[in-house]
Amino acid sequence: MSKTTQAPKALRGVGNFIDDRFHLAKTGEKNLRKVFPNHWSFMLGEIALYSFIILLVTGVFLTLWFKPSMVEVVYDGSYERLQGVPMSEAFASTLYIDFDVRGGFLVRQIHHWAALIFLASLVVHMLRNFFTGAFRKPRELNWIIGVLIFALAIVEGLFGYSLPDDLPSGMGVRILQGVMLSIPLVGSYISMFLFGGEFPGEDIITRLYMLHVLLIPAILLALIVAHVFIVWIQKHTQYPGQGRSEKAVVGTPMFPGFAVKAGGFFFFTFAVIAGLSAFVQINPIHLFGPFTPTSITSGLQPDWYMGFLEGSLRLFPNTLDFQIFGYPILTSVLVPGLGAMGLLFGALGAWPFIEQWITGDKAAKNMADRPRNAPVRTALGVAGITVYGVLWLAGSNDVLSETFSISLYLTTYIFRVLVFVGPVVAFIVTKRICLGLQRRDRETLEHGYESGTVQQLPSGEFIEVHKESSEDTVAVLESKPVITSTALEEDATDEKGVENPAARKPMGKFRRALAHWYTKDNVSFDGVQAHTGHHLHHSADHGDDKAH
Amino acid sequence: MTENNNNDNTGDGANQRVVGTPTDTADVVTEVPAGAESEHNGPYLASETHPRGEEQQRRGEKIASLWFILAFLGGIGFIVSYFLFPPTAEGPAIADPQISQYSNMLLGGTLTVALFGIGAGMTVWARNIMPHYEVASPYDEMPSKEEEKSSFSDFFMKSADESGITKRPLMRRTLIAAMLPLGIAPIVLLRDTGPVPGDLMKHTRWADGMRMYVEGTHRYIRAEDLENDPYGMISALPALNDEEYPHGISLNDQAKSVILLIKMPEDDWKDGMDSPVREGSDETHLNWTHQGIVAYSKICTHVGCPAALYERTTHRILCPCHQSTFDAADAAKVVFGPAHRALPQLPIGVDDEGYLVARGDFNEPTGPTFWEYAKD
Numbered sequence: 001m002s003k004t005t006q007a008p009k010a011l012r013g014v015g016n017f018i019d020d021r022f023h024l025a026k027t028g029e030k031n032l033r034k035v036f037p038n039h040w041s042f043m044l045g046e047i048a049l050y051s052f053i054i055l056l057v058t059g060v061f062l063t064l065w066f067k068p069s070m071v072e073v074v075y076d077g078s079y080e081r082l083q084g085v086p087m088s089e090a091f092a093s094t095l096y097i098d099f100d101v102r103g104g105f106l107v108r109q110i111h112h113w114a115a116l117i118f119l120a121s122l123v124v125h126m127l128r129n130f131f132t133g134a135f136r137k138p139r140e141l142n143w144i145i146g147v148l149i150f151a152l153a154i155v156e157g158l159f160g161y162s163l164p165d166d167l168p169s170g171m172g173v174r175i176l177q178g179v180m181l182s183i184p185l186v187g188s189y190i191s192m193f194l195f196g197g198e199f200p201g202e203d204i205i206t207r208l209y210m211l212h213v214l215l216i217p218a219i220l221l222a223l224i225v226a227h228v229f230i231v232w233i234q235k236h237t238q239y240p241g242q243g244r245s246e247k248a249v250v251g252t253p254m255f256p257g258f259a260v261k262a263g264g265f266f267f268f269t270f271a272v273i274a275g276l277s278a279f280v281q282i283n284p285i286h287l288f289g290p291f292t293p294t295s296i297t298s299g300l301q302p303d304w305y306m307g308f309l310e311g312s313l314r315l316f317p318n319t320l321d322f323q324i325f326g327y328p329i330l331t332s333v334l335v336p337g338l339g340a341m342g343l344l345f346g347a348l349g350a351w352p353f354i355e356q357w358i359t360g361d362k363a364a365k366n367m368a369d370r371p372r373n374a375p376v377r378t379a380l381g382v383a384g385i386t387v388y389g390v391l392w393l394a395g396s397n398d399v400l401s402e403t404f405s406i407s408l409y410l411t412t413y414i415f416r417v418l419v420f421v422g423p424v425v426a427f428i429v430t431k432r433i434c435l436g437l438q439r440r441d442r443e444t445l446e447h448g449y450e451s452g453t454v455q456q457l458p459s460g461e462f463i464e465v466h467k468e469s470s471e472d473t474v475a476v477l478e479s480k481p482v483i484t485s486t487a488l489e490e491d492a493t494d495e496k497g498v499e500n501p502a503a504r505k506p507m508g509k510f511r512r513a514l515a516h517w518y519t520k521d522n523v524s525f526d527g528v529q530a531h532t533g534h535h536l537h538h539s540a541d542h543g544d545d546k547a548h
Numbered sequence: 549m550t551e552n553n554n555n556d557n558t559g560d561g562a563n564q565r566v567v568g569t570p571t572d573t574a575d576v577v578t579e580v581p582a583g584a585e586s587e588h589n590g591p592y593l594a595s596e597t598h599p600r601g602e603e604q605q606r607r608g609e610k611i612a613s614l615w616f617i618l619a620f621l622g623g624i625g626f627i628v629s630y631f632l633f634p635p636t637a638e639g640p641a642i643a644d645p646q647i648s649q650y651s652n653m654l655l656g657g658t659l660t661v662a663l664f665g666i667g668a669g670m671t672v673w674a675r676n677i678m679p680h681y682e683v684a685s686p687y688d689e690m691p692s693k694e695e696e697k698s699s700f701s702d703f704f705m706k707s708a709d710e711s712g713i714t715k716r717p718l719m720r721r722t723l724i725a726a727m728l729p730l731g732i733a734p735i736v737l738l739r740d741t742g743p744v745p746g747d748l749m750k751h752t753r754w755a756d757g758m759r760m761y762v763e764g765t766h767r768y769i770r771a772e773d774l775e776n777d778p779y780g781m782i783s784a785l786p787a788l789n790d791e792e793y794p795h796g797i798s799l800n801d802q803a804k805s806v807i808l809l810i811k812m813p814e815d816d817w818k819d820g821m822d823s824p825v826r827e828g829s830d831e832t833h834l835n836w837t838h839q840g841i842v843a844y845s846k847i848c849t850h851v852g853c854p855a856a857l858y859e860r861t862t863h864r865i866l867c868p869c870h871q872s873t874f875d876a877a878d879a880a881k882v883v884f885g886p887a888h889r890a891l892p893q894l895p896i897g898v899d900d901e902g903y904l905v906a907r908g909d910f911n912e913p914t915g916p917t918f919w920e921y922a923k924d
C-alpha cells in the first residue's frame with residue numbers, strides 16, 4: 001500500500017484527544033490486531049462472559065424494587081391468590097416485580113435463565129480447557145482463576161435463588177444452615193453469626209442480598225477481568241493444523257473481523273436467553289408461595305448447578321457417622337455437603353500441577369491437545385463427569401423413582417453403586433476409544449482416508465481406494481505429541497549401574513508408577529510417514545518404546 | 549477497496565467522509581480480479597486476505613439489512629407491548645396472572661426478535677461482506693532474558709537493603725507486630741453479627757400444659773381428632789399468641805417446635821418405645837405417648853427440612869429432601885437415609901378439658917444435628 005489511509009476527521013479528533021493524554025497509538029494498534037483463533041469451542045467462554053453481563057444489567061434492574069427484608073407482612077397486593085397470606089417483605093416485593101412492574105416478570109426470568117446459562121457455559125468452557133490441556137503452562141494460574149469463578153458463581157447463584165424467600169428457596173437456605181451446623185466445634189457459632197440468631201431469624205435475606213448484589217459480584221467481576229486480561233496477554237491456545245505452531249497463534253484479528261462476530265454472538269446469546277425467558281417459565285414463585293419452615297412439597301428441585309450436592313446428600317448414608325466424647329462427627333453431612341465441593345474444586349485446581357509433576361514437562365504449551373492424544377487425562381475427565389453426572393441424577397432420584405415406578409430406596413442403592421462403578425467403566429471405555437482413534441489416525445496418516453470408492457483388482461479382489469488426506473489433515477495428525485515423563489528417565493540406572501537416588505524414595509517410586517500409568521498406553525507414531533502405506537516398526541504400540 | 553473509501557491522504561478535505569454516512573461505493577462494481585492476491589485489499593498482507601466478491605457482498609448487505617429491519621420492528625414491538633397492558637386497570641392488566649403471562653410472552657418475544665435480528669445481521673455482515681483471512685501473531689516468549697532477570701533482582705535487593713528493612717530486624721518485627729491486631733480487627737468486628745449459641749438451640753417454648761394448634765390455624769386439638777383424620781397424622785404448633793407475628797408465633801419458634809402428631813394402634817409399638825427417652829432417664833418413649841398418640845419433631849435431624857410425609861400403613865415418616873426415613877412406631881429411629889439420629893420426641897397428655905397438651909420440652913434439641921447437641 002503506497003498511500004497512507006487516514007481516519008475521518010471526527011474520529012481523528014477523538015483519537016488525538018486520547019493519544020495526547022495517554023500515548024496509546026501503538027498499544028492501541030497492537031490490541032486491535034490481536035488474533036483470535038477460530039473454533040466453535042472458543043465461544044464457550046464468550047457465552048459465560050455475555051451472560052455475566054446480562055446478569056449485571058438485569059440484576060441492577062431488579063434491585064430497583066426488590067426489598068431484602070424479612071419483616072413479616074400480610075400480603076395485600078395485586079396477585080389475588082395470595083392476598084391475606086403472611087409473608088416476608090422480600091417475597092411480597094418479588095410478587096410486586098412480577099405483577100405490578102411491567103416487564104418485571106420478564107427481567108426476573110432473564111436474570112434466572114442467564115444464571116443457569118452462565119453456570120452451564122462455565123462448566124462446558126472448563127471442560128473444553130481440561131480436555132485440550134489448555135490449563136498447562138503458562139496458563140495454570142488462569143485455570144485456577146477459572147475454578148474460583150466457577151465456585152463463586154455457584155455460591156452467587158445459590159444466594160440469588162434464596163432472595164425471593166419462596167418455599168423452595170427457603171428450603172435451600174435451611175439445607176445450607178443444616179450443613180453449616182454439622183461442622184465440628186464451630187458449626188453452631190457460624191450459623192448463629194450468619195443468621196443473626198436461630199434459623200431463620202430476621203437477617204439472613206438482608207445479608208445474602210448484600211453478598212449477592214455487592215460483594216460476590218465485585219469479586220467475580222475482578223476475577224473475570226483478570227481472566228480475560230491474562231488470556232489477552234498470553235493469547236489463546238490453538239488447535240493443531242497447517243501453519244499452526246507453538247510459536248505463533250493464527251486466527252482472525254480483533255478488528256474488524258472478531259469484533260463484529262463477537263458482537264453478533266453477544267446478541268445471539270442474549271436472544272436465546274430472552275426467548276427462553278419469554279416462553280419457558282422457571283421459578284414461578286407465585287405458585288410456590290412464601291417460605292414457612294414447617295411445610296414442604298415433595299419433588300422439589302434446586303437449580304441445576306446445585307443438583308450434584310443435593311444428590312450427594314441423598315446418597316451418603318449415616319453408617320460412617322461416629323461420636324467422640326459424645327460429640328457427633330457427622331460424615332453423612334460433612335462429606336457430601338462440604339467434602340464434595342472441596343473435592344471438586346480441589347481436584348480441578350490441583351490438576352495442572354499434578355499432571356506437570358507426573359510428566360515433569362516444564363515447557364510452555366500453546367498448542368491444544370486433541371483429547372485422544374492424551375488418553376489418560378481424557379479418561380480421567382470423563383470419569384469425573386460420570387461421578388458428577390451420577391450425583392446430579394441422584395439429586396432427582398425421587399422424580400426418577402416416580403417416573404420409572406421403581407422403589408425410592410432401590411434408586412438410592414443403585415446410585416451408590418454407580419458412583420463407584422460408573423467412573424471406572426467410563427475411564428476404561430474412554431481410554432479405549434482414545435487409543436482406537438489414535439490407531440485410526442495412524443492408519444489415515446499412512447494410507448490416506450477411505451474414499452468410499454471400491455475398486456476391483458486384476459486378481460478379482462475388491463479393495464477400497466484410499467485417497468491422500470489434505471495437507472491440513474496431515475498437519476493435524478502429525479502434531480500428535482509423544483507423551484513421556486522425566487520420571488521414566490530417572491528410572492534408568494546410570495552407566496555405573498547406580499540407581500538415581502530420587503527415584504528410590506517412596507515419593508519417587510509413586511511418581512514413577514503414576515508416570516508409567518500416565519504414559520504406557522499410547523499408539524506410537526514413531527517413524528510413520530504420511531502416505532507411505534507402511535511404517536517402520538509395527539510393534540511400536542507401546543510408550544515404552546520411546547523411553548530408550 | 550480502500551481506494552473507494554475517500555479517506556486517504558490524497559483526497560481533498562472537502563471529500564472527507566463523516567462517520568456513519570454511507571460510502572459512495574455502492575455503485576462501483578469491483579468484481580474481485582483474478583490477481584486480487586497481489587493487490588492490497590485490507591490492513592493485512594494481500595496474501596492473507598480473501599475478499600468477498602461484489603455479488604456476494606451486495607447480497608450480504610441486503611440480507612443483513614433485512615435482519616436489521618426485523619430487529620428494528622422487534623424493538624418497536626417491545627416498546628408497544630410495554631404499554632399494551634397497564635399494571636392495574638379495569639381491563640386486562642398484568643396483575644392478572646394470565647395477562648401477566650401474555651405480557652411476558654409479548655415483551656420477551658419481541659425482545660428476542662430484536663436481539664436475534666441484530667445478531668443475525670452482524671453475522672451475515674461478517675460472513676458476506678468482510679474479507680476472510682487469518683493472520684499469525686507470535687506468542688510472547690514468557691520467561692524474561694537472564695540479564696533482565698538478574699538486573700531486576702539486583703535492583704530489588706539493593707533497594708531493599710537501602711531501605712534498611714533487611715538490616716534492621718527490630719524495626720521489621722515491630723512493624724509486623726503492629727499490623728497483626730489490625731488484621732484481626734475486622735474479624736472481631738463481626739462478633740455482633742449474632743449471639744453465641746449457648747443453650748438457644750436446646751430449648752423450645754413447649755412447656756407442661758401447653759395446648760397445641762393445628763398448623764396454620766388457631767384450633768386446639770383433641771385426641772379424637774386423630775381418630776378421624778384420614779392421614780392419621782396432624783402437623784401442630786404450640787398454642788402461642790405472640791402479638792407481633794401474623795401467625796401468633798415467630799418463624800424461629802415454628803422452625804424448632806413444629807411437631808407431627810401420629811396415632812397408631814397400641815399393638816404396633818415396637819421395642820424401641822420401651823427404651824428411656826434420654827440416657828439415664830426413667831421415662832420411656834412409651835410413657836411420653838398418650839393413648840396411641842405420639843408427638844415427634846417434624847424437623848429432620850439431617851439438615852432440617854420438614855419430614856412431612858407419613859405413610860400410615862408402615863408408620864414411616866419420610867423426609868422429602870434426602871429421604872431419611874424414620875419409624876414412628878419405634879421411637880422415630882432412622883431406618884434409611886442420611887439422618888444421624890431419631891426425631892426428638894415431645895411428651896404429651898391431655899388437660900382437664902380433654903385437649904392435647906405438651907408435658908414438657910423435647911428429649912433432645914430439634915432440627916439439624918450439631919456438634920454440641922447431646923451436651924447440657
Ligand code: HEM
Nearest residue numbers: 056059060062063066112115157160161163164213217283
Ligand atoms: C454471577 C452473577 C449472578 C447470578 C448467578 C445470579 C443469580 C440469581 C438468581 C438465580 C436469582 C433468583 C431469581 C429468581 O427469583 O428467579 C437472583 C435474584 C436476584 N439477583 Fe442475581 N445473580 C447474579 C448477579 C446479580 C447482580 C450483579 C445483581 C445486582 C446488582 C443481582 C440482583 C439480584 C436481585 C435483586 C435478585 C432478587 C430479585 C428476584 O429474585 O426477583 N444479581 N440472582
Ligand code: FES
Nearest residue numbers: 848850851867870
Ligand atoms: S433434611 Fe431430611 S433427609 Fe436431609
